Every structure is written in C-alpha cells, then in structure tokens.
Amino acid sequence: MIINKTVYPDVGSNTYCTWSNSAVTYDAAQTLEHSIFYAGSVSENVQFCDETNYSYDAAAPNCNFSVKPKAITKADVFFINDDGRFFNFNNSWEFRNDKDYNIVTEFDISQFYFDLNQITCTVHDLSDPDGGHALGSATTMTFDAYRSQTADYKKTHLIRSLSYRYMYGDSTSLCKYKGVASYYDVNVAPMIRYVFNDKTCIYTPVIFNTYGLPTWQGPVNLNSLTASGNFPEQNSDIYSLVYTMYGKWYEGFVSGNAAHMVTAANIGVVDNLTVHAANDQGQQVTNGYHMPDISSIDTDKYMIPVFIWGNRWDKSIAPFFTDEFVMRYFASFGLRFKVDNVMYVGYMQQDGTCNGDYILESELADSDSANRNITDFSGSNYDANVPYVPPSPGDDEDNTDPISTVAAPFGTGLAHYYVSTVDSTVLSQISEAMSTWDIDTSKKDLYRNLISCKIIKPPAGIPASPSTFEIYGVKPQYQGADITINEVTGNPSITFGSYSIPRKFNDFRDYAPYSKAEIYIPYCGWTALPSHVIGKSVSVEYFTDVIAGTVKALVYCNNNVVAEAAGVMAVDIPFAAENVGAKVAAATTGLLSYGQGALQASAGIGQAVVSKGKQGTKNIANGLASVIGAYNQMAMTANENWTEINGKSGDGCCLSGISTIIIKITRPKYGNFQAPYYVPEDYAHTTGFVAMKKTTPAACTGLIICDNVDTSGISGATDRERQLIKEYLESGIIVEHPE
Amino acid sequence: MTVHLYNCSSASNVLNKSYSIVQNNITAIAKGIVDVDNPTLLLDYSSLDFNYFYISEFGRYYNVTSRSLEQGEHIRVTGQSDPLESFAAQIGSTPVLVTRAEDPSLRNPDLADNAIPIVSDIQLDKVIGDEVIGSGNGMVVIGVI
Numbered sequence: 042m043i044i045n046k047t048v049y050p051d052v053g054s055n056t057y058c059t060w061s062n063s064a065v066t067y068d069a070a071q072t073l074e075h076s077i078f079y080a081g082s083v084s085e086n087v088q089f090c091d092e093t094n095y096s097y098d099a100a101a102p103n104c105n106f107s108v109k110p111k112a113i114t115k116a117d118v119f120f121i122n123d124d125g126r127f128f129n130f131n132n133s134w135e136f137r138n139d140k141d142y143n144i145v146t147e148f149d150i151s152q153f154y155f156d157l158n159q160i161t162c163t164v165h166d167l168s169d170p171d172g173g174h175a176l177g178s179a180t181t182m183t184f185d186a187y188r189s190q191t192a193d194y195k196k197t198h199l200i201r202s203l204s205y206r207y208m209y210g211d212s213t214s215l216c217k218y219k220g221v222a223s224y225y226d227v228n229v230a231p232m233i234r235y236v237f238n239d240k241t242c243i244y245t246p247v248i249f250n251t252y253g254l255p256t257w258q259g260p261v262n263l264n265s266l267t268a269s270g271n272f273p274e275q276n277s278d279i280y281s282l283v284y285t286m287y288g289k290w291y292e293g294f295v296s297g298n299a300a301h302m303v304t305a306a307n308i309g310v311v312d313n314l315t316v317h318a319a320n321d322q323g324q325q326v327t328n329g330y331h332m333p334d335i336s337s338i339d340t341d342k343y344m345i346p347v348f349i350w351g352n353r354w355d356k357s358i359a360p361f362f363t364d365e366f367v368m369r370y371f372a373s374f375g376l377r378f379k380v381d382n383v384m385y386v387g388y389m390q391q392d393g394t395c396n397g398d399y400i401l402e403s404e405l406a407d408s409d410s411a412n413r414n415i416t417d418f419s420g421s422n423y424d425a426n427v428p429y430v431p432p433s434p435g436d437d438e439d440n441t442d443p444i445s446t447v448a449a450p451f452g453t454g455l456a457h458y459y460v461s462t463v464d465s466t467v468l469s470q471i472s473e474a475m476s477t478w479d480i481d482t483s484k485k486d487l488y489r490n491l492i493s494c495k496i497i498k499p500p501a502g503i504p505a506s507p508s509t510f511e512i513y514g515v516k517p518q519y520q521g522a523d524i525t526i527n528e529v530t531g532n533p534s535i536t537f538g539s540y541s542i543p544r545k546f547n548d549f550r551d552y553a554p555y556s557k558a559e560i561y562i563p564y565c566g567w568t569a570l571p572s573h574v575i576g577k578s579v580s581v582e583y584f585t586d587v588i589a590g591t592v593k594a595l596v597y598c599n600n601n602v603v604a605e606a607a608g609v610m611a612v613d614i615p616f617a618a619e620n621v622g623a624k625v626a627a628a629t630t631g632l633l634s635y636g637q638g639a640l641q642a643s644a645g646i647g648q649a650v651v652s653k654g655k656q657g658t659k660n661i662a663n664g665l666a667s668v669i670g671a672y673n674q675m676a677m678t679a680n681e682n683w684t685e686i687n688g689k690s691g692d693g694c695c696l697s698g699i700s701t702i703i704i705k706i707t708r709p710k711y712g713n714f715q716a717p718y719y720v721p722e723d724y725a726h727t728t729g730f731v732a733m734k735k736t737t738p739a740a741c742t743g744l745i746i747c748d749n750v751d752t753s754g755i756s757g758a759t760d761r762e763r764q765l766i767k768e769y770l771e772s773g774i775i776v777e778h779p780e
Numbered sequence: 781m782t783v784h785l786y787n788c789s790s791a792s793n794v795l796n797k798s799y800s801i802v803q804n805n806i807t808a809i810a811k812g813i814v815d816v817d818n819p820t821l822l823l824d825y826s827s828l829d830f831n832y833f834y835i836s837e838f839g840r841y842y843n844v845t846s847r848s849l850e851q852g853e854h855i856r857v858t859g860q861s862d863p864l865e866s867f868a869a870q871i872g873s874t875p876v877l878v879t880r881a882e883d884p885s886l887r888n889p890d891l892a893d894n895a896i897p898i899v900s901d902i903q904l905d906k907v908i909g910d911e912v913i914g915s916g917n918g919m920v921v922i923g924v925i
Contacts, residue, residue, distance in 0.1 A: 493921070497919045701909045705905075754870070773880070
C-alpha cells in the first residue's frame with residue numbers, strides 16, 4: 042500500500058495533464074470504497090530529481106521497477122475531485138489547474154509503504170548503496186494480500202516513508218526533491234489539506250479502517266475520531282508526539298518554528314491520543330479541525346498538513362520537501378518519549394532534515410538543533426516568531442562540569458517518622474490514640490513516645506515505606522484497630538516540575554545585566570536565578586527534612602544546581618505540657634479502676650481455673666468487664682483533652698501562600714523595535730550587528746566593519762592606497778555583488 | 781592616455797561599485813606631471829555627464845573631484861584614486877576580522893552590542909508552574925521514639 046506524498050500539481054496556467062487508467066484491477070467487492078490503492082507502474086512525465094533518486098536493486102525480490110525509477114508511476118498518485126474526494130481508482134481522471142476546475146490545487150500527504158500482511162515487506166534503506174529499492178511489485182501489491190487479510194490481523198507496518206515532490210507540465214523542470222526514509226512500526230494517519238481556488242481549504246484525515254487500510258472519511262472533527270481496532274501495539278514509552286514545521290515561501294529556512302505536540306493523555310492507549318491540526322501560524326489547534334483563513338496568504342504561509350495518530354513511533358520521521366522556486370518546507374516529526382525517566386525529542390538538523398537522531402529534551406534548547414527553540418512542550422506557549430539562534434559557546438559550557446547533589450539518607454537514631462495523609466478517619470484515630478492512656482507497656486504508648494507531630498502540605502506525597510504504626514486505642518470503637526501509616530525511611534526528595542524560560546531577544550540582552558530571572562518557590566519565597574537559564578529549562582526539586590519540618594529547594598538547569606532556597610514546610614501541631622499533666626491525673630482514676638478490674642479478673646480467672654465450672658466462666662466475664670470498664674473510664678477522662686491536639690496551619694503549610702512556582706523574567710522593553718532583532722530601523726545597514734568573525738569581504742554582503750586589517754597582501758597598491766583600503770575596511774565598507 | 785568615463789551611483793565606501801558606461805576610450809592629454817593618485821587630465825570630451833573614470837595605463841579607477849570646461853570643448857578633470865574599486869578583487873579575498881556586519885548570518889548574538897539602545901523601561905514576563913502544592917489536606921508526620 043502506498044500513499045503518495047507531496048503532490049503539488051502546480052500546473053501552469055491553462056495547462057492540464059491527463060492520465061489513463063492503469064492496468065491494475067481490483068476486486069470492488071473486497072475493496073472498501075475510497076481506499077487508496079497502489080497500482081502498477083505506468084510512467085508519466087513526472088520526474089524524481091537526481092538528488093534523491095533511489096536506485097533499483099534488480100536482484101531484490103518484489104521490486105516494482107524494472108528500471109531506475111526516474112519516472113514516477115501515475116498509479117502512485119491518488120486524486121481527489123472537486124468535492125475533495127478521491128476519484129474512483131478504476132476510472133480515468135484528469136487534473137486541471139484551478140482556472141478550469143474548482144478542484145484541489147494542492148494537497149500533501151505522506152507517502153507510506155505499507156505491508157499489510159507482511160508478505161511483501163522489504164525494509165528500504167536509503168543509506169544502502171542501492172539507495173533502497175521499491176516496494177513489492179504491482180502483482181504482489183494488488184489486493185490478494187488485502188483479501189487475505191483478516192480482521193484479526195491488526196498490525197500495520199509502515200515500512201518506508203519517502204518524501205518527494207514532483208510537478209507537472211511546464212513546471213517539471215523546477216522541481217527538486219529531498220527525502221528521507223526510516224523504518225517504523227507505527228500507525229500514522231496523514232492529513233490532507235485541500236486548498237480550493239476560492240482559497241478555502243479543508244483538512245481531511247486519512248483514517249485507517251479495521252483492516253489497517255487508510256480510508257477516506259471526509260472532513261471530520263478531529264476530536265471525534267476514535268481509533269478502531271487497527272492500532273495493535275501499545276507502548277508505554279510513548280509520551281507525546283511532536284512535530285515541528287518550518288515554512289517560508291521563497292525566503293527559505295529559518296523563518297521561525299512552530300512546535301506541536303500530540304500528547305497521549307493516557308499514555309499507551311491509542312484511543313486517547315489527541316489529534317491536532319494547526320492554524321496558519323503553525324499553532325496547535327486542539328478543538329476540532331481547522332479551517333484556516335488563507336485569504337491573505339500569498340507568499341508566506343505555513344502549511345501544516347499532517348496529523349499524527351498512532352501508538353508507537355520508533356524513530357523520527359522527517360518528511361520535508363524543497364523547491365527552490367516555489368517554497369520550502371522543513372518539518373520534523375518525532376516522538377517525545379521517555380526512557381528510564383529521561384525525556385528525548387527528535388533532533389532536527391540545520392538543513393531542516395532529520396536523521397532519526399534524538400536528543401535529550403533537557404539539552405534541546407542548548408543544542409544546535411534547528412528545532413532548538415522548542416523549549417515549551419505545552420503545545421501553545423511557544424513563540425513562532427523566534428528566529429533561529431545559532432548556538433553560542435557559552436551554551437554548552439555549563440554542561441561540562443555539572444554540580445550534582447546527592448541526598449544522602451539521614452539517620453534518625455531511635456526516632457521513627459511516619460507520614461499519613463490528612464484523612465479524617467486516620468486523624469481521628471491518631472488524635473484519639475494520642476490522647477489515650479495505654480497502661481499496657483507492651484503496647485505503644487504514643488503519647489509518651491511522641492516527639493513531634495507536624496502537618497505538611499508537600500507538592501506531592503512524601504515517599505515512605507509501608508509500615509504499620511501500631512497505635513492501640515482503648516476507646517471501644519478503636520479497640521484492636523491499628524492505624525496503618527507509612528514510615529519515612531530516607532531523605533525524601535520531590536520534583537516539582539520543569540519550566541521553560543523563554544528568550545525574547547535571542548541575543549545578549551536576554552542575559553545579565555539586561556535581563557534577570559527570579560523564581561518563587563513555595564515555602565521558600567523568591568530567589569534569583571542566574572540569567573543564563575533564560576532560554577533553557579529549569580526544574581525544581583524539594584528535599585524535605587521531616588525532623589525539622591524544613592525544606593530545601595534546588596533549582597536545576599542542565600543537571601546543574603543553579604539556585605537554592607530554603608524554607609519551612611511543616612507546621613507543628615502544638616502540645617501543651619499541662620495537657621500531659623491533665624492526662625496523667627485523669628488517667629490515675631482509670632488506673633485505679635483498671636487495677637481493681639484486673640484484680641477481679643485475675644481472681645475470676647483463677648477461680649475459673651480452679652472450679653472449671655460455670656461459675657469460673659462467670660468470674661472471668663466479670664473480671665474482663667471490670668477491665669473494659671476501667672479502660673472506658675480512663676479513655677473518657679483522657680479524651681476530654683483530645684481537641685487540644687490541634688495545630689493551626691500557617692503559611693508553612695502553604696494554606697494561604699502562593700502554591701505554584703512562578704518565574705519572573707525582567708527584560709528591557711522592546712520600545713519601537715521590531716522582531717526579529719529588536720534593533721532600530723535600518724540598524725543592520727547603518728551600524729551592523731556584532732560579528733567578530735574571520736572571513737573575507739567577498740564572502741559578505743552589505744556593511745562590514747573590520748578590525749586590524751592587514752593589507753600587505755594587496756599587490757600593486759601604493760602605501761597610500763593600502764592605507765586608504767585599511768581605513769575603508771576599518772571604518773566600514775559596503776560589499777555589493779552586482780550581477 | 782585612454783580613459784573610460786562612467787557614471788557611478790555607489791558611495792565611495794562600496795566594494796564592487798555600480799557604474800554605467802558613459803563613454804569608453806576617451807583620449808586624455810596629461811598636463812605636466814600626472815599624479816597617479818590624483819591625476820589631472822584634459823579629456824577629448826565635452827560633456828560633464830560622468831563622475832567616475834578609469835585610466836587604462838594606471839589600471840585604476842578614480843572618483844572625479846573637479847571638472848572644468850576648457851576651450852576647444854575639452855574637459856579638464858581631476859580625479860582621486862579609488863583603491864577599493866581598483867583592487868576590489870584582492871580586497872575581496874583578503875582575510876579580515878569582521879567586527880560588525882549587516883548580514884544577520886554573521887551576527888554573533890551573544891556578544892554584547894553596545895550600539896543597540898537599551899530601553900530603560902522594563903517588561904515582565906512570567907512563567908507560572910502548572911503544578912500546585914498538594915491540593916489535598918496535606919500530610920501528617922509523626923515522630924516517635
């Protein structure tokens with residue numbers, strides 16, 4: 042199965058191309074309507090470019106091309122009519138430009154080679170000297186395989202993705218192609234963007250049917266899409282899908298970027314992968330499919346033709362296509378995935394291509410990746426106008442010797458610390474237990490052993506090990522009901538998020554002394570961040586001290602600790618000394634009763650043992666009743682004070698403070714300066730940007746100002762002329778390149 | 781001497797100037813000693829529609845610094861050598877340290893540029909975390925011996 046990619050029928054004015062039917066037959070009864078089929082090889086005047094032309098390995102089985110495929114097969118193309126629907130494949134069709142027909146003027150989907158039954162599967166490797174050969178022959182790719190496919194077979198292999206572009210008619214010579222291919226085990230649904238000559242357009246997804254075949258569904262609300270049973274493999278490693286697209290007509294690369302992310306709300310469950318389109322600004326559209334207003338689009342537009350829907354994306358996919366004469370696109374698609382709790386994202390090279398490499402997400406912003414500006418993966422908070430900023434030496438320096446911190450477990454001596462969520466039942470039990478006198482020394486006397494009781498409201502649960510904290514209450518309702526809470530056995534650390542700090546100027550003004558960054562950390566207040574974190578991501582980790590109730594927050598950037606702050610996280614629940622005295626005094630009464638009861642019980646038990654009769658049993662019962670009565674009396678007395686065991690929560694618990702991280706960046710105002718460089722008008726031409734680069738004037742264009750020019754190599758010039766040349770270069774010359 | 785007359789539209793500090801031909805191969809008569817850097821010539825030409833010229837014998841371009849109409853429809857012209865144009869090819873291939881450049885691709889954004897005016901007023905940007913200190917009732921930590 043092939044779905045073609047990047048068909049730009051930029052037919053010239055008043056030209057059209059026609060195709061005849063291919064020799065391929067198919068069984069309509071077995072074929073879903075509007076399925077996209079791979080047919081035979083019928084040459085057309087559509088040329089691959091030499092740049093990415095892949096060769097043919099004649100010895101390889103199942104090859105479709107008998108010659109080096111300089112020509113694309115017409116049957117590789119599927120067409121859409123003026124309703125935006127695919128033409129029935131067994132009909133002849135024609136494609137005309139929009140002057141003749143109100144039909145699609147451009148559409149763009151990915152080419153995917155699918156081996157639906159894994160019987161004609163050939164992994165194409167463009168790095169192969171052969172350049173990868175074509176997929177199986179027309180014979181093998183006809184629908185026998187399809188027919189044999191059963192609903193039980195739900196695995197669709199995407200074997201090859203190859204981007205290419207071709208044009209028709211008088212535009213043929215203008216085409217250039219680039220492509221990349223990788224191996225995937227993935228389900229991908231391309232999205233087609235139709236642009237009609239009235240400049241309206243629609244996005245239509247290609248959805249896989251239950252046989253794993255892409256089928257035409259017509260324009261739909263993307264959010265209404267649900268995956269059927271054709272997404273077989275679940276992979277818990279998937280985190281999100283990111284794609285980046287650069288788009289600029291004429292002017293080429295580096296006009297900005299737009300990051301998009303498809304996040305698996307429920308990781309590993311395909312049905313919950315959200316589907317995204319994008320608007321003309323490259324911004325993610327999360328609510329329904331997008332009908333962009335392209336009425337103003339002329340020479341500068343973004344085209345976001347793909348949505349991604351799948352469950353496992355093993356490598357990045359980089360469909361990109363260039364045409365020096367019309368437009369350029371650079372796109373990077375890839376998975377943002379997690380391995381061993383480390384996040385990775387796809388790496389885009391400077392030419393806009395991807396080679397399948399990934400990079401640590403934390404290092405993306407500091408890399409020289411073309412998609413390095415993607416520092417915020419929240420999907421909507423990026424700045425699409427941020428120009429590409431080449432990496433500077435300083436960006437990497439702080440990776441060379443990271444300051445790591447090791448949180449060694451603390452020793453607590455004889456003390457043990459238990460943590461429990463504040464639950465009304467548990468709290469009541471604890472409260473009751475804490476205000477209860479347990480005369481039995483073999484059981485935990487909480488009140489006498491208690492050394493601290495604090496309330497903490499941490500950003501997340503304090504790690505603790507399951508342990509049973511035995512508190513024996515004596516009130517009837519708690520008798521025998523232990524309270525199980527967990528013991529804190531280490532020095533708990535809690536990560537509290539990662540935050541991207543955006544740059545604005547993308548130059549030195551993003552740093553001190555012009556810009557500064559501060560961070561507010563709950564419990565700890567404001568603390569300054571070094572300005573070099575601007576443009577990078579920082580994370581905050583709390584280290585809690587449950588003994589003191591304090592917390593230390595460390596701010597990390599590129600695994601370096603760049604700031605720290607300390608505060609009080611806990612609020613002590615106070616105990617008053619007089620409460621203890623009152624409890625002891627109150628317990629005295631209970632103790633006396635307990636003693637009497639115990640004596641009676643002992644006597645009763647003794648009598649029972651001796652008499653071994655009915656009376657003995659009765660005495661035992663009387664004795665136990667006395668004990669219980671004593672317990673009850675003691676408990677009731679002691680419990681009078683239980684409400685004293687209350688703590689008033691203060692700011693330490695963040696009950697009334699700011700409970701989120703806030704990062705404040707102070708920068709100079711832009712004034713009247715405009716993006717992308719935020720400099721006075723005509724600044725580049727009149728003053729010039731700071732360069733400090735060694736080159737030759739001939740390699741430059743426009744104003745250059747040089748330093749310490751050595752003119753000794755200019756032969757034939759007089760000393761005066763050399764001096765003049767030196768003065769010119771050092772005061773500034775304008776290099777022109779007249780044709 | 782043979783002089784080519786041009787009309788140059790480029791500023792004096794332009795490397796690879798743009799100029800249009802006014803008249804080629806004009807005969808010039810040297811008046812006395814001719815300074816290569818600042819020659820004065822009597823041209824067999826009667827119009828003042830040029831501002832730039834090239835002397836083949838010297839292999840140099842000149843900016844016109846003064847012109848006067850002489851009797852017999854001759855032009856007396858004085859020029860000043862333009863080494864930028866005369867040695868444009870050699871200058872173009874001379875390695876230089878470019879401290880400032882118009883071309884953004886040469887820009888080194890992380891080097892401070894004191895020529896860029898800094899607005900004294902500030903703007904504040906903020907990043908607010910989406911994680912909140914536990915939304916529940918918190919936790920109780922009990923220490924016992």
